[in-house]
Amino acid sequence: MNLFAKNDKRQFPRRPAFIIADYTVREGTFRDIIKNIGARGVFISTWRKIAQGQPIELRFPVFEFDDPLTIRGTVVLSNVKGFSVVFDHPIDGLICKEGEFPEIVHESER
Numbered sequence: 001m002n003l004f005a006k007n008d009k010r011q012f013p014r015r016p017a018f019i020i021a022d023y024t025v026r027e028g029t030f031r032d033i034i035k036n037i038g039a040r041g042v043f044i045s046t047w048r049k050i051a052q053g054q055p056i057e058l059r060f061p062v063f064e065f066d067d068p069l070t071i072r073g074t075v076v077l078s079n080v081k082g083f084s085v086v087f088d089h090p091i092d093g094l095i096c097k098e099g100e101f102p103e104i105v106h107e108s109e110r
Helices: none
Strands: 014-025 028-038 041-045 055-061 068-079 082-087
Touching: 014 041
Parallel strands: none
Antiparallel strands: 014 028, 014 055, 028 041, 041 082, 055 068, 068 082
């Protein structure tokens, strides 16, 4: 599957999220909000211009606030609303089983 093609269907579904993520790209290290998440990727809302096609390292909580995950991926889409990332490896705990999306943390629950 070509991860960069806009018309490709996602391998794993995503769900809305509100999670603060730290990330490092060529432009620097920043903190912004994950707006949707799935086992294979995220969309991060930001006003920053993040170049498409570059590697990224992210750090954010998924299942527990005190246990953040560090994951690497590639920025596959960037626009005025933010950017999309496809992870190098899926997050196992986010793979939907029987149509049910697992529980994740949300900043509004702090």
